[in-house]
Amino acid sequence: MDKRKSALLAIILLLVAGFFLFDLGQYLDLASLKAQHAALDGRVAAHPWLAGGLFFLIYVLVTALSLPGAALMTLVGGALFGLLGGTLLVSFASTLGATLAMLISRFLLRDWVQARFSQRLAGIDQGIAREGAAYLFALRLVPVFPFFLINLAMGLTKLPARTFWWVSQLGMLPGTLVYVNAGRELGQLDSLAGILSPGLLGAFVLLGLLPLLSRKALDWFKARKVYAGWVKPRRFDRNLVVIGAGSGGLVSAYIAAAVKARVTLIEKHRMGGDCLNTGCVPSKALIRSARLANELKKAERLGFKPVGGEVDFAAVMQRVQRVVATVEPHDSVERYTGLGVEVIEGEARITSPWSVEVNGQSLSTRAIVIATGASPLVPEIPGIEQIAPLTSDNVWALREQPRRLLVLGGGPIGCELAQAFQRLGCGVTLVQRNQRLLPREDPDASSAVLAGLRADGVDVRLQHKAVRFEVVDGQRRLVCMNMADDSEAAIAFDQVLLALGRVANVNGFGAEELGLEVRDNGTLATDGYLATRFPNIFAVGDVTSPYQFTHTSAHQAWYAAVNGLFGGLKRFKVDYRVIPWATFTDPEVAHVGLNEQDAKAKGIACEVTRFGIDDLDRAIADEAAHGYVKVLTEPGKDRILGVTIVGEHAGDLIAEYVAAMKHGLGLNKILGTIHIYPTLAEANKYAAGEWKRAHAPATALHWLARFHRWRLGSGGKNEAASPLKADGRLS
Structure with missing residues (x-):
């Protein structure tokens, strides 16, 4: 820390220490100030400018040093200087003090925090640069956090000081008015009977209602801003329109129908989405067949003579489709129509915050849920256009068994399918860029899965980066770099399966025209209530979720549907605290x-x-x-x-x-x-x-052991009978 910072820190510490050492907080006590109210009133009346100046300076000092007492001083401002004078003094003093506190925090702490948490701060700074003023205004208007914490926290960001000043000046003004008014009413209290005066009761009602009124006002201002330029219909045809009939869309529509709302579900492809048609259901059906093939190899361990079982690959893949067809009625048009959902098969396009167009028909609706899902990522690897890669979307159409299958990606989908196809007789090579499989899991879990795949015969290449695809003498090959030693290796294959993650489907339904924000990871941006920039347009599932699981989409759907239908009365923040998942390898x-x-x-x-x-x-x-x-x-x-x-x-x-x-x-x-x-x-x-x-209570157990030996008549001397080890644990 340089000399300037050290000197400033020393001055601040001395001032704060003096405040507590000399117990100056006693003068900012309501009872003390009430007792001296008459004397203070007299001094203000005799020297109004001097009194106002001293009050202003003390308020600035208290706020700048983040000392306790600012709220009480606001009340005092109303009691001594009235509504207008108190509001002027407090408003400018609080803003100046807050700005000084922010600048002190920035000067003393930002470099230190930046050096240690640069990656985390980078994202925060991006958000502050984009909408820092609006965020600060919301914090000032609705006092969720103590103001002094906001001052210190904003000092760690790159928010310009001038922006901080004017936003704080405006944002704190409503609260200042309410508190100064309450102080004015308290200052006029002459007896306990005055507590029941309408003015004082009204002031405290305003204090209680301030957070609620501020939130409503903020929501109203935000809505006016975001809906500017759009004409809201006077009447609506529907309560909710859901775009996409995957897990999130189906559950959203189901909930709306269950509470007797008029809901329309639009699907352009197949009901059930990825989970039913190309994801969870077909993959688990494939894994079941593969598990049987593996179990047959263990027959001798279970007391059987060697059992032979030849895999009919085409029959296995046909069974996968049969399982999908068996589950399909659960997500069918007929079922949801019977539940009270209007189902339209066609391509939806959002044309305004309250209208969706499908098959040439325009539907007006109070709320919209976007559940358009995601698609497999197909990377731009040189030569990939020559080899027609498989993905989790089209691999289920295979009927001829690939003798050599190359799997790119060591996440859950790559590991599951690599092991399953290996057990069904394919020769599988799995290429993973990272140092281990399943990087979201602990290393010991990754190692267990790696051992399982290799035991089944999967050729796992860790730290291998795909460089290019090529076809040499009619043979397909992947050239990859071994990142451990920078050497190149060529892997021959018949088919390649891409399992490199999924990309949110954010295009083609009107999101661009409405200016819906997309995050850096490609997903649709939503708030804690799953709303987009438009408070009545929500998103659920893989198109927005940080967890791309079917059960998470269904979990989100409840929040989106309820917030869309009842958000004017009560909204619920989505809860991600307990999100489970599983990778179905062996x-x-x-x-x-x-x-x-x-x-x-x-x-x-x-x-x-x-x-x-x-x-x-x-x-x-x-x-x-x-x-x-x-x-x-x-x-x-x-x-x-x-x-x-x-x-x-x-x-x-x-x-x-x-x-x-x-x-x-x-x-x-x-x-x-x-x-x-x-x-x-x-x-x-x-x-x-x-x-x-x-966590056994060693001391209590030791005395219990002595007690029981005493009851045996040993007198507590037979230490050899103790069930405790030397370290106090049970043996």
């Missing part, structure tokens, strides 16, 4: 909440408890004795912060922890719950038992 990996790598990255202290499933009776009986349950808890407490399960049926076992985290149940509750023996679910109880054993 072994399965299931996850909810924090994992170890997230906790370390975020600096969250936690304890880790681990139970090995290889020690579980049912797992041993099922020849499934591998994997683990890992639970993260608050230090010294049984509150669950996150869980990772690796092993068979991990996706099913995680549900108990999801429910526990959702409803605030700790490991003690899980330990006290009866689990059927022998089941895999006992692993959850035993993990809780491991935590309990680590």
Whole structure:
């Protein structure tokens, strides 16, 4: 820290220390000021300009140093200087003091914070540059956070000081008026009977209503700004129009119909979306067939003579389509029409915040839900146009088995399909750019999946970057770079499957014309209520979600539908606190909440408890004795912060922890719950038992051991009978 910063910091510390050392806060106490009210009134009357100047300077000093008492001084301003004089003094003094506090924070702290948290601040600075004034105005108008915290926090951003000043001046003015008015009424109180005066009661009612009125006013101003240039219909044909009939769209429409709203669901392709047609359902059907092929190889371990089973690849892929067709009625037009949803098959286009056009028909609606989903990412790799790559959209049309299948991508989709096709007889090579598979999971979970894939024969190439595709003598090849040693390798293949992630579908339905914002990651920008820049247009599912899972889309759909239908009365913020997911490889990996790598990255202290499933009776009986349950808890407490399960049926076992985290149940509750023996679910109880054993009250158990020996008549001298180890744990 340079000399200027050190000097300023020393002055501030001396002033703050003096404030508390000399107990100056006693003069900013309501009772003290009330007792001296008459004397202060006299001084103000005798020397109004001097009194006003001193009050102004003291207010600026208190605010600039973030000392307690600014709210009380606002009341004093009303009591001593009246509504007009008090408002002028407080308004300008508070703004000047707040600006000084912001500049002090910027001068002393920004460089230090920037050096340590530059990546996190970069995104914040981008947001501040884009709409910092509006954000600050909202904070000032609706006092969600203490004003002094806003001053200090804004100092860490790049918001210009002049912008901070004028926005604060305007944003704090309504609150200043209400508080000064309350102080004026208090100043006129001569007896306890005056407490019941209409003026004083009205002032306190205004104080109570200020946050609500401010929020309503802010929403009104924002709506006027965002809807400027659009003509709102006087009447509407529908309460809700939903675009897209995937998981998020179907659930949104279902909820609207359930509460008797008039809702229209528009789908341009196939009902059920990706999950039914190209995602969850077909992939799990494929994995089931692949699991049987793998089970046949384990026949001898279960007491059978070697069992032969030849894979009929075309029949397997046909079965996948049969499963899709069997599930299809659940998401059909007929079913949703029967539920009261108007279903229109066609391409929708939003033409205004309240109208959607489809098949040449214009539908007026109070609210719109966008559920257009996402599509597989097809990267711009040189030569890719020569090889007609497969994706999760079209791989299900395969009927001829590829002898050599190349999978690009080591995320959940890539790992699941690579293992499944390998077990069905394809020779699979998986190319992953990162150092490990499943980078969102802990390294030990990634290692378990890597071992599982390699045990099945998948050729996994980690730290390999795709450079180009080429066709040499009629043979397809991928040239990739080994990032570990910068060497090149050519991998021959018959078919290539791209599993490199998904891109939100944000084009083609009018989002551009309405100016709907798109985030840096390509998803549609929404607020905490899932609303876009237009408060009546919402988005759910893969088009906006940070979690591209079917169950998350359905979870979001409730919030979007309810906020769209009842937002004028009550809105609900979407809750992402407990979002589980699973990767259906062998072994399965299931996850909810924090994992170890997230906790370390975020600096969250936690304890880790681990139970090995290889020690579980049912797992041993099922020849499934591998994997683990890992639970993260608050230090010294049984509150669950996150869980990772690796092993068979991990996706099913995680549900108990999801429910526990959702409803605030700790490991003690899980330990006290009866689990059927022998089941895999006992692993959850035993993990809780491991935590309990680590937190056993050693001292109490030691004295209990002595008590029981005494009852045996040993007189407490037989120390050899103690069940405690030297470190205090149970033996």
